[in-house]
Amino acid sequence: MKMEQKIAVIDLGTNTFHLLITGLQDGDWRIIHSEKQAVKIGVGGINQNIIPNDGMERAIQCLKNYKIKLDEYQVALVLALGTSALRNAKNSKEVINKIYEATGITVHLISGEQEAEYIYYGVRSAVTLGDKTSMIVDIGGGSVEFIIGDGKDIFWKQSFEIGAQRLLEMYHKHDPILESELVQLNEYFEKSLGSLQDAVEKYTPTVLAGSSGTFDTLSEIYCMENNIPISKNDAETPLTIEAFHKIYKQLVSKNRAQRMQVPGMIEMRVDMIVVGSCLVDYLIKKFNLTSIRVSSYSLKEGAMAIEILRLKAQQQQLS
Numbered sequence: 001m002k003m004e005q006k007i008a009v010i011d012l013g014t015n016t017f018h019l020l021i022t023g024l025q026d027g028d029w030r031i032i033h034s035e036k037q038a039v040k041i042g043v044g045g046i047n048q049n050i051i052p053n054d055g056m057e058r059a060i061q062c063l064k065n066y067k068i069k070l071d072e073y074q075v076a077l078v079l080a081l082g083t084s085a086l087r088n089a090k091n092s093k094e095v096i097n098k099i100y101e102a103t104g105i106t107v108h109l110i111s112g113e114q115e116a117e118y119i120y121y122g123v124r125s126a127v128t129l130g131d132k133t134s135m136i137v138d139i140g141g142g143s144v145e146f147i148i149g150d151g152k153d154i155f156w157k158q159s160f161e162i163g164a165q166r167l168l169e170m171y172h173k174h175d176p177i178l179e180s181e182l183v184q185l186n187e188y189f190e191k192s193l194g195s196l197q198d199a200v201e202k203y204t205p206t207v208l209a210g211s212s213g214t215f216d217t218l219s220e221i222y223c224m225e226n227n228i229p230i231s232k233n234d235a236e237t238p239l240t241i242e243a244f245h246k247i248y249k250q251l252v253s254k255n256r257a258q259r260m261q262v263p264g265m266i267e268m269r270v271d272m273i274v275v276g277s278c279l280v281d282y283l284i285k286k287f288n289l290t291s292i293r294v295s296s297y298s299l300k301e302g303a304m305a306i307e308i309l310r311l312k313a314q315q316q317q318l319s
Contacts, residue, residue, distance in 0.1 A: 005023065005024040005076070005311075006021060006022065006023045006024070006032070006073055006074065006075045006076060006077070007021070007022050007075065007076075007077045007078075007079070007304065007307055007308070007311075008020065008021045008022075008070055008073075008075045008077070008078045008079070009078075009079045009080075009081065009300045009303045009304045009307070010063070010066060010078065010079070010080040010081065010105070010300075011081055011083070011298075011299050011300040011303075012039075012041075012059070012080060012081060012082045012083060012086060012107060013039075013083055013084075013085075013140055013141060013142075013299075014040075014041060014042035014046060014083065014084050014085035014140055014141030014142035014143075014163055014165055015038060015039070015040055015042065015140070015141030015164070015165060015213065015268075015272065016036050016037065016038055016039065016141070016213065016268065017036065017037050017039045017059070017062045017063070017066070018034075018035070018036045018299075018300050019033070019034065019035050019036070019066045019069060020033075020034050020300045020301065020304055021033040021034070021069070021070075021073050021075055022304055022308070023073075029308050032073065033069060033073060035066075035069075037062045037065075038267075038268040039055070039058045039059050039062050040055065040058065040141075040165075041055035041056070041058065041059050041085050041086070042055070042084075042085040042141050042142055042163075042165040042166075043055060043165065045085075045089075046085055046141070046142060046163075046165045046166050046169060047166055047169055047170065049088045049089055049090050050089055050090055050091055051085060051086070051089045051091055051092070051095050056095050056098060059095065059099065060098060060099060060102045060103070063080075063099055063102070063103045063105055064102060064103055066103075066105075067103045067104065067105060070105075077307075078105060078106075079108070079303055079307060080105050080106060080107045080108065081107070081108055081109075081110050081118075081299070081300075081303060082096070082107045082108065082109040082110065083110065083115055083140060083142060083143065083299070084112070084115075084140060084141070084142025084143035084159075084161060084163055085141065085142045085165075086107070086109055087109045087110070087111070087112075088142070088161065092109065096109075111159075112143055112145065112158070112159020112160075112161075113157065113158075113159060115138075115143070115145055115159055115299060116138075116145040116146070116147050116157040116158065116159050117147075117154070117157065117302070118299045118300075118302035118303045118306065119136065119138045119145050119147060119211060119298055119299050119302055120136055120147045120149060120154050120157065120302065121301075121302035121303075121305045121306055122211065122295070122297040122298045122299055122300070122301035122302030122303075122305065123136050123147075123209055123211050123295040123297060123298065123302070124151065124302075125235070125297050125301055125302070125305050126211075126235035126236050126295040126296055126297035126301070127209055127235070127236050127293050127295045128151065129149070129150050129151035129207075129209065130150065130151050131150055131151065132150060132206060132207050133148065133149070133150055133155070133203055133204060133205040133206065133207070134148070134149065134150065134205055134206075134207040134208070134209040134293070135147075135148055135200070135205040135207065135208055135209065135283070135287065135289065136148070136149065136209045136210075136211070137208060137209070137210050137211070137215075137279075137280075137283065138210070138211045138212045138298055138299070139163065139164055139210070139212060139213065139214045139215070139276045139279060139280075140163045140164070140212060140213075141163045141164055141165035141166075141272065142161065142163040142165060142166065143159050143160060143161050143162070143163045144159070144160050144162050144163055144279065145157070145158075145159045145160075146158055146159075146160070146196050146199075148199055148200070148203045148205050155199075155203050156199040156202070156203060158195055158196065158199075160192060160193065160196075162188070162189075162192055162193075162279075164213075164214065164272035164275050164276045164279075165272060167185065167188075167272075167275035167276075167278075167279070168271060168272055168274075168275050170188075171184055171185050171188070171275065172274055172275050175255045175256055176252065176253055176254055176255050176258075177252055177274050177275075177278075182252065182278060185275065185278045185279075185282075186278070186282055189279060189282045189286075190286075197286075200287050205287070205289070206288075206289060206290050206291070207289065207290070207291050207292070207293060208280075208283060208284060208289040208291070208292045208293070209292075209293045209294075209295060210239075210280070210292065210293070210294050210295065211294070211295040211296075211297065211298040212298045212299075213268070213269050213272070213276070214269070214272070214273060214276030214277065214279075214280065215239070215280075215294045215295075216237070216269075216294065216296065217264065217265065217266065217269040217273055218239055218244060218247055218273075218277065218280070218294070219237040219238060219239045219294040220237075220264035220265075220266075221247050221262055221263065221264035221265065222238060222239050222240070222243045222244075222247065222264075223237065223238060223264065224263035224264040225243075225247075225263065225264075226243075234296060235295070235296050235297060236293060236294060236295055236296065237294045237296060238294070239292050239293075239294050240291075240292065241284060241289070241290065241291060241292055244277075244280065244281075244284070244292060245281075247277070248277050248278075248280070248281050250262065251273055251274050251277050252274060252277070252278070256270055256271065259273065259274075
């Protein structure tokens with residue numbers, strides 16, 4: 001069957017670059033290719049607002065590989081979205097220019113607010129949010145997006161520059177992490193998330209809906225421990241509050257080598273999973289969240305959903 005039209009979204013994350021390609025086939029949009037690579041452009045420069053040269057080289061090499069896929073699938077429309085590390089980097093223009101020179105891919109920097117909106121639409125595509133008010137959380141390497149809403153609307157959203165790579169470099173200086181570092185992390189969350197506290201008081205979410213790396217890995221560990229089969233095509237994967245607390249205690253007590261031995265752990269996540277889990281622990285306890293959902297969809301799926309809606313509206317106007 002012939003693909004009539006194709007769109008690609010590239011999410012240039014602080015830790016991971018994602019490529020998602022969809023095609024219009026017999027009137028339906030379907031995912032035809034998806035991949036990710038740990039590029040780690042934020043390592044060694046995230047808190048100084050710089051993309052180091054080695055990070056730039058890894059970014060260009062990854063995008064050269066993605067360009068081969070784009071050409072292979074003959075993708076006409078490519079949305080390449082730069083997030084926290086790139087939007088805050090003093091040398092972002094240089095990085096974006098070098099990417100374009102090497103690959104022909106034009107990178108667009110998006111604001112934290114735009115990122116949060118894309119994440120909401122991504123999670124909503126995967127998880128039936130319904131009428132319950134949820135706190136949607138996406139823990140990236142550079143920023144963390146919080147969205148409070150339900151299955152119909154966003155009530156409040158904000159992006160905070162407290163991503164896992166930043167936290168790792170600021171607070172996770174010993175391995176296993178020290179109790180004093182855990183205290184410092186929680187004090188930092190308390191100081192940094194004042195506007196989130198105000199929003200929670202106003203909208204009273206009860207559900208934590210997590211997306212992206214930390215939550216994916218926590219769910220994977222839970223499923224491996226409990227022999228729950230999951231597929232890479234699952235839009236939502238299981239996790240419970242009780243299971244999270246058990247996994248959290250494991251993670252904060254282990255060093256890197258020991259964490260790698262935990263079934264479900266992957267190399268891409270092993271460094272940032274501790275500080276990411278500390279944030280999840282803080283949110284559950286601070287805001288008395290009673291259940292947890294894990295969305296396999298995030299920014300790239302949300303950006304894709306919005307772009308498809310835009311194209312459909314455009315076609316309706318023309319017809």
